[in-house]
Amino acid sequence: MDTEQILTQINDIFKDVLESDDIILTTATTAVDVEEWDSLNHIQLIVAIEKKFGIRFTTAEIYTWKNIGDMCAVIVQKTQK
Amino acid sequence: MLSFSDLKKNIKNNPTGLTPVKVALLADSASQFINTAIRGYGAELGLNLELYEADYNQIEQQVYGPTSELYAFAPVYIVIIQSTEHLLHSFYKQDDRTGFTDQVIAKTIDLYNILSQRLKTQIIINTYIEINDQVFGSYAAKTQSSFLYQLRKINLGLMDLASENTGLYITDLASLSAVKGYENTFDTKMYIYADMAFGIDFLPAIGQSICQIIASTLGKSKKCIVLDLDNTLWGGVIGDDGIENIMIGSLGMGKAFTQLQLWCRELKNRGIILAVCSKNTLEIAQEPFISHPDMVLKLDDISLFVANWENKVDNIRYIQQVLNIGMDSMVFLDDNPFEREMVKSAIPQLTIPSLPDDPADYMLFLRELNLFDTASFTEDDKDRTEQYRQQAQRTSLQNSFVNEADYLASLDMQSRVNAVDKFTLPRVAQLTLRSNQFNLRNMRYNEADIADISSSENYFTLTFTLEDKFGDNGLIAVIILKTIGEDTLFIDTWIMSCRVLKRGMENFTLNNIVQAARDHGFSKIMGECLPTKKNGIVKDHYQNLGFTLNGDAWELNTYSYINKQTFITGKQ
Numbered sequence: 001m002d003t004e005q006i007l008t009q010i011n012d013i014f015k016d017v018l019e020s021d022d023i024i025l026t027t028a029t030t031a032v033d034v035e036e037w038d039s040l041n042h043i044q045l046i047v048a049i050e051k052k053f054g055i056r057f058t059t060a061e062i063y064t065w066k067n068i069g070d071m072c073a074v075i076v077q078k079t080q081k
Numbered sequence: 082m083l084s085f086s087d088l089k090k091n092i093k094n095n096p097t098g099l100t101p102v103k104v105a106l107l108a109d110s111a112s113q114f115i116n117t118a119i120r121g122y123g124a125e126l127g128l129n130l131e132l133y134e135a136d137y138n139q140i141e142q143q144v145y146g147p148t149s150e151l152y153a154f155a156p157v158y159i160v161i162i163q164s165t166e167h168l169l170h171s172f173y174k175q176d177d178r179t180g181f182t183d184q185v186i187a188k189t190i191d192l193y194n195i196l197s198q199r200l201k202t203q204i205i206i207n208t209y210i211e212i213n214d215q216v217f218g219s220y221a222a223k224t225q226s227s228f229l230y231q232l233r234k235i236n237l238g239l240m241d242l243a244s245e246n247t248g249l250y251i252t253d254l255a256s257l258s259a260v261k262g263y264e265n266t267f268d269t270k271m272y273i274y275a276d277m278a279f280g281i282d283f284l285p286a287i288g289q290s291i292c293q294i295i296a297s298t299l300g301k302s303k304k305c306i307v308l309d310l311d312n313t314l315w316g317g318v319i320g321d322d323g324i325e326n327i328m329i330g331s332l333g334m335g336k337a338f339t340q341l342q343l344w345c346r347e348l349k350n351r352g353i354i355l356a357v358c359s360k361n362t363l364e365i366a367q368e369p370f371i372s373h374p375d376m377v378l379k380l381d382d383i384s385l386f387v388a389n390w391e392n393k394v395d396n397i398r399y400i401q402q403v404l405n406i407g408m409d410s411m412v413f414l415d416d417n418p419f420e421r422e423m424v425k426s427a428i429p430q431l432t433i434p435s436l437p438d439d440p441a442d443y444m445l446f447l448r449e450l451n452l453f454d455t456a457s458f459t460e461d462d463k464d465r466t467e468q469y470r471q472q473a474q475r476t477s478l479q480n481s482f483v484n485e486a487d488y489l490a491s492l493d494m495q496s497r498v499n500a501v502d503k504f505t506l507p508r509v510a511q512l513t514l515r516s517n518q519f520n521l522r523n524m525r526y527n528e529a530d531i532a533d534i535s536s537s538e539n540y541f542t543l544t545f546t547l548e549d550k551f552g553d554n555g556l557i558a559v560i561i562l563k564t565i566g567e568d569t570l571f572i573d574t575w576i577m578s579c580r581v582l583k584r585g586m587e588n589f590t591l592n593n594i595v596q597a598a599r600d601h602g603f604s605k606i607m608g609e610c611l612p613t614k615k616n617g618i619v620k621d622h623y624q625n626l627g628f629t630l631n632g633d634a635w636e637l638n639t640y641s642y643i644n645k646q647t648f649i650t651g652k653q
Contacts, residue, residue, distance in 0.1 A: 017086065040113050043271055044085070047281045059270045 001079055003027065003072045006053075010068065010075075013048045017041060027069030053079055082449065085114070085281045088121025088288060095124045101131035102295065105156035107140045110164045110278035118288030119160070126296050137276070144192050152199060158298075159196060160205045160252075160291055164278030168209055168235075169228060178226035182234040189242060193249055203248050203527070205294055208236040208255040212263055247510070247528040250298070250456075252290040260449065261286065289451065298456040299525070300515045303432065304406050305354040306345065307397060309415035310366055310388070314338060314345075314378070316440065320361055324368050330375025337440035342377035344444065349382050352462025353453060354404060354469050356385040358396045358413070363388045384469035393420055394427040403476050404469055405579040407517065407615065412452055416440075457511045461555045471551040472580060489585055489648040492549040496586075497652045498593050501535040501542040501559075508556045509544060512576050517615040519577040521608065521622060524561075526574075539564045540573070541597055545590060547581050547649070557581045558590055562597065565607070570598050572608040575622075582618075588645035591626055598639045606637045 011025045018036035031037045037045070042062075049071075050056055055078040065071050083091070102123075106116055116134045123130035133154040135143045140161060143151040151159070168185075175181050189206065196204055213221050213229040221227035236255050243249045258266040261283055268280035279287060296302070311318045315338045316328025328335040329342070349355050355378070359366050366388035370380045380386070385403055387396045393415075401408055408430040415421050421433050437446050475492070482488035501509050510528040517523070526534065534540045545558035558581070561574035572594070577586055598606055608623050610616070623635035626645075630636075 019090070039275070043114075043275055043277065044089075044281060047268070047271075048086075057270065059273050062270065062274060 001076065003069075003076060006072050006075050006079075007068070009052060010049060010072070013045065013052060017044050017048050025068050027067065027072060029068045030066065049075070055079065082285050082289065083122070083125065085118065085121075085284050088118050088125070088285055091121040091124040092117065095120065096127055096129045099127075099129040101129045102158065102299070103131050103133070103154065103156040104158045104160060104295070105133045105135065105143075105151055105154055106160045106162070107135045107143055107151070108162040108164075109138050109140055109167045110162070111137060111276045112162065114277060114281065114284050115162055115279065115287060118284040119291050120288075122285065122288035122292040123295070126292050126301070128292060128296060128299070130292075130295075140192070144195055147199070155200060156202055158203050158205060158295055159200075161192070162207050162252075162278075162287075163209070165209045165212055165232070166272065166278055168232070169214060172228050172231065178231065181231045182238055185235050186238040186242065189239065193242070193246060197246075197248055197529075201530075203250060203298055205250045205252055205291060206239060206243075207252045208239055210258040210263060210266060211236070211255050247457075250294050252287065252294060254287065254290075257286045257290060258283070293451055293454040294456070297454040298514060300517050302410065302455050302515060303353065303412050303453050304410040305356060305384075305400075305404060305412070306348065307356045307358050307400060307411060307413045308345065309413075309417070309420070310357060310359040310361060312416040312440070313414055313436070314342060315369065315376075319369060320365055324373055327369060327373070329369070329373065332375075334440060335375065337443060339375070339377060340444050341440075341447075344447070346377055346382060348453060349466055350463060351453075351455075351458065352465045354384045354406075354465060355382055356400045356404070357383050357387060358393055358400060359388040360390060360393070361388040362390075381470075382466065384466050385473050393424050397424060397428060397431065403473055405472070405582060456514055457507065459507045459511055461508050461511075464553075464555065467552060468554055468580060471554075474551050475549075486648070492551075492584070492648070494547060494549045494584065494649040495652040496548075496589060496649050497546040499544050501531060501544055505544050505556055506531050506535070509542075509559050512556075512559050512578065513574060516576045516578065517613070518579050518618055519582065520616050521575040521619055522573065522611045523613055523616065524574050534561060541570070541601065543590075543593055543597060545586070545593075546652075547584070547586065548652075554578070554580055558586060560590065560594055562594065562606075564603075566605075568603055569605040569607055570601075570603045572606065575608070575619075585647050585649060587622070587626060589647040589649040592644045592647065593651075595637070595639050595642045595644075604639055606639060608635045608637075609633065610635075 007025060011023065014023045014025060015021055018041055020036055023034055046057060046062055053075055057074065061074055106112055108115060112134055116132055120130055120132055133156060135151065143149045172181055193204055196202060209232055211232055217224050217227045221229040224230055239251060243251045266280055266283035271277040271280065308314055316334055317326055319327055329338050345355055367380060367386065369376050370378060385400050387400060397413060401411060408428055412432045413424060414434065414436065416436050424431065425433050432452065434447065434450055436443060479488050506528055510526055510531045513524060513526040535542050541562040543560040544556055547554045547557050557578040559574060559576045562570045563573040565571040594606060608628060610619055610622055612620065628635035628637045
C-alpha cells in the first residue's frame with residue numbers, strides 16, 4: 001500500500017471516530033488543524049488504525065509523530081513487513 | 082457486545098424526560114473512557130444517567146473532604162474503579178506483604194462507611210483483574226506474601242464486604258476479564274501513554290456491568306424466561322424425531338442442550354420463572370419432561386407450559402397475562418430467527434437474544450449477555466415457580482365462575498398482617514426496589530433504610546401475606562405510613578405484588594390501614610400517586626377506594642370510614 005491509499009483509509013477512520021464528515025487529511029495535517037482531534041480521541045484513533053491495518057504502534061512512535069505524514073510513514077513500513 | 086465507538090455514539094441518544102440518575106465516578110486511573118462507556122451503556126438500557134467524573138486519581142480526596150465536589154453533587158450511585166496496576170504499586174511499597182489484604186479491606190470499609198454516613202447512596206466497587214507479577218512464578222499460588230496470593234484474598238474480601246453490606250455492589254472485573262483475557266483488557270501502550278488501565282475493547286464490558294447493576298437496583302430486572310423446545314431445549318424435533326431421537330444428555334450434541342437446561346434449572350431455583358412456548362401438540366411436547374431419563378428440566382420446573390399451533394406472539398401475550406408481569410421483565414429464547422423476528426416486531430419490549438446458530442455456543446453467548454442481574458436475593462425467591470404454578474391454576478378456576486364474588490369466596494383467602502420485623506425486612510426492601518406496577522410512589526428503600534423506618538417513631542409499617550386453597554403467595558403487600566401532623570398519616574408507600582391483583586387485596590389492605598390509624602388516634606389518612614411509565618394500573622387507586630381529592634393529595638376520614646367488603650380473613 002502506498003501513502004496515498006493509506007491516507008484515504010485513515011481519513012475514513014478519522015471521519016468515523018471523530019464523527020465529522022468534513023475532515024480532509026493531508027500528510028501535513030496536525031492535531032491543531034482538526035477541531036475534534038484531542039488527546040482522548042487520539043487514543044481511540046490509534047486503536048482504530050491499529051485494528052484496520054492489523055499492526056501495533058510502539059509507545060515511542062505515538063509520542064514522536066508531528067503530523068499525519070509521520071503516522072503514514074510508520075504504517076507503510078509496518079504493512080510492508 | 083456493543084463496541085466502544087457504538088457506546089460513544091449512543092450518548093447522543095441519552096433518553097430525556099426521565100428523572101436523571103446521578104452517578105459519580107471515581108477512579109485511580111484515567112477515567113474519561115470509563116465515563117463514556119457507562120453513559121453509552123446507560124443510554125442503551127434506557128437509563129438517563131447524569132454523571133460526575135472526579136479528577137484523575139482523587140478517590141481519597143473526594144471521599145474524605147467533607148466539602149468536595151462529590152458531596153455537592155449528591156449522587157445516588159458512586160462507582161469506584163481501582164486498577165490492578167495501581168494496586169501492584171502500593172503492594173511493592175508495602176513491607177508487611179502478608180498483611181496487605183487486611184489493609185486494603187480496612188481502607189475499603191472506611192471509604193464505604195464514610196460515604197454511606199454522608200450520603201444516601203449505593204456504592205459500586207470492582208474486583209481486581211487477577212494477574213501474577215511472576216516474581217514467584219507458579220510458586221506464588223502457595224506463597225502468602227506473593228502479589229497473586231494477596232490479590233485473590235482481596236477479591237474474596239471485597240465480596241465478603243459486599244455480602245455483608247446491602248448498599249455495596251461489585252462490578253466483577255476479575256471474572257469479566259477472565260472471559261476476555263488480560264491481554265485483551267489491558268493496552269500496555271495506553272497505560273504508559275495515558276494511564277488508562279483498561280483497553281478500549283474491554284470498556285463496553287465494564288460499562289455493561291455497571292449499568293446492569295444500576296438498572297437492577299432501579300427495579301429493571303428479568304423475572305421470567307420463556308423457552309422454545311425443539312432445537313432450543315433439546316436437539317431435533319420431537320414431533321418428527323420421536324422421544325428416543327432428540328438430542329439431550331449423551332446423544333449427539335446433547336451436551337450443549339443439557340448445559341442450557343442445567344442453567345435454566347439454576348435460574349429457576351434463584352427465582353426466575355420458567356415458561357414454555359412451543360409450536361407442538363401439548364402431549365408430545367410434554368413427553369420428554371415426563372419420561373426422558375436425560376431431561377434435566379421436569380414438568381414441575383415449568384410454571385406455565387404452552388404448546389399448541391397458535392402463533393407465538395399470542396402465546397407469549399397469554400403467558401404474560403397469566404403471570405401478570407411486565408413484558409420488559411421477560412426473556413424469550415428461541416433458536417429460530419424467523420420466530421424471533423416475528424415476536425420482536427410485535428412485542429418490542431420483550432428481550433429476545435439472537436441465539437447463535439451452533440448450540441455449542443449457547444451458554445457462552447447467554448452468559449456474556451448477563452440478562453439476570455439482580456439487586457437482591459431472598460428465601461422467598463426460591464418458591465416463586467410454585468407460586469406462579471398456583472397462579473395458573475387460579476386462572477383456570479376463575480374461568481369457571483361467572484360471578485367474581487363467588488370466585489373470590491371460593492379461594493378461602495387468608496392474610497397475616499404484621500409490622501416489618503427482622504424476618505420480613507429483606508423481602509420488604511426487595512419489594513420497594515423491584516415493584517414497578519402496583520406501586521403508588523415508587524419510593525426505593527434498601528434494607529438499611531427499611532431498618533431505619535421500622536425503628537422510627539414517625540413511621541408505621543404493615544406487611545401482608547396471602548394464602549389460599551392453592552397455596553401460599555408469601556409476603557405480597559407493604560404499607561409504610563408516615564406521621565405528618567398530629568392527626569394525619571401519609572401513605573409513603575403502598576406496594577402490592579402483581580401476583581395478587583383482582584383478589585380484593587386493596588380493600589383488605591385499606592381496612593387494615595384505617596384500623597392502624599384509628600388505633601394510634603389519627604383521624605385522617607393522606608395518599609398520592611406519583612405516575613410513572615409503569616404504574617398506570619394505580620392511576621385511580623385512591624379515587625376507587627373512596628378518598629376525596631384535596632389539592633394534590635387524596636384524603637380519607639378514618640372515623641367515618643366503613644370497612645370495605647373483602648373475601649380475605651385476617652390470620653394470626
